[in-house]
Amino acid sequence: MSPAIAHSHARLILWCLTIGLGNCLLPDEIHELVQSVEAWRDCPEATMYQEYLKYCTSIFVENLQKLGNESDICLWPDASSTAMEPYNHLTLCLGIAANETNCKEMMLFNRFMLAIHRHFYSHCDTPPEKPKDAPKKIIASFVSLTTVTTLLAAGLLAGSDYIHRAS
Numbered sequence: 001m002s003p004a005i006a007h008s009h010a011r012l013i014l015w016c017l018t019i020g021l022g023n024c025l026l027p028d029e030i031h032e033l034v035q036s037v038e039a040w041r042d043c044p045e046a047t048m049y050q051e052y053l054k055y056c057t058s059i060f061v062e063n064l065q066k067l068g069n070e071s072d073i074c075l076w077p078d079a080s081s082t083a084m085e086p087y088n089h090l091t092l093c094l095g096i097a098a099n100e101t102n103c104k105e106m107m108l109f110n111r112f113m114l115a116i117h118r119h120f121y122s123h124c125d126t127p128p129e130k131p132k133d134a135p136k137k138i139i140a141s142f143v144s145l146t147t148v149t150t151l152l153a154a155g156l157l158a159g160s161d162y163i164h165r166a167s
Contacts, residue, residue: 056094
């Protein structure tokens with residue numbers, strides 16, 4: 001390992017220990033993550049694509065380090081622009097990698113992103129479900145009830161002496 005790489009590797013380990021970020025990846029772990037996904041196997045330029053995946057992941061890890069702690073990287077329930085930044089840079093980097101290596105199949109991208117999610121976002125709470133609409137029968141009954149009530153009230157007023165006396 002070159003002195004520059006060893007220095008950055010040591011700095012990364014020190015940072016991980018200081019912050020206590022359990023999701024920190026070392027260069028060997030990045031290599032293992034890329035290998036385990038096997039997204040690059042179906043790619044025409046597999047070696048180049050694999051190197052891009054490593055590079056994109058290392059940039060992603062650096063960007064996560066800038067956030068400071070684990071709670072800052074969770075993208076939900078309210079995704080801040082700060083939390084989205086590393087994620088957006090990763091997707092942009094992977095898009096460039098796909099274009100440069102002609103590995104544009106979405107399955108490659110999806111497999112890699114799934115591995116990233118498993119590793120970095122597994123501690124985050126499950127995103128809240130959006131409230132569902134009421135069943136159509138209930139909506140129809142409320143709409144019908146209010147419509148009939150309005151028409152009935154209008155009919156009763158039209159036929160009453162109150163309107164005839166006022167005119």
